[in-house]
Amino acid sequence: MAAGDLNNDDLPDLFFTANEGANQLYLNLGNFQFRNISLEAGILPEKAWSNGVTMVDINGDGWLDIYVCQLGNYKNKIGRNQLYINNGNTTFTESAAAYGLDFSGFGTHAHFLILI
Numbered sequence: 001m002a003a004g005d006l007n008n009d010d011l012p013d014l015f016f017t018a019n020e021g022a023n024q025l026y027l028n029l030g031n032f033q034f035r036n037i038s039l040e041a042g043i044l045p046e047k048a049w050s051n052g053v054t055m056v057d058i059n060g061d062g063w064l065d066i067y068v069c070q071l072g073n074y075k076n077k078i079g080r081n082q083l084y085i086n087n088g089n090t091t092f093t094e095s096a097a098a099y100g101l102d103f104s105g106f107g108t109h110a111h112f113l114i115l116i
Helices: none
Strands: 002-004 013-016 024-030 033-036 049-056 065-071 082-086 092-094
Touching (some): 002 049, 013 049
Antiparallel strands (some): 002 013, 013 024, 024 033, 082 092
């Protein structure tokens, strides 16, 4: 699970990974109210084996992006790490291959170090 302000409204939104289920993105509406925006946000509804998730502004545009580690190429599991680039309007574009981050193997979690 990862928490971060994906729409820059000063409220932490939540992303949950799932094992053999669909990952879920919840937008924080305030007052402990959340709305599942997974499909409308462009989060792929596949049921791969996801392990870890990290929120990071990988392209430096001021919007948090989402990186999901998945299990792939192991015991008939098919999956590749996913990078959801934030479009700045609560939608995301999966772009792991474009960034060279679409690893398929035994990925469990990732951390990013941004040097400025």
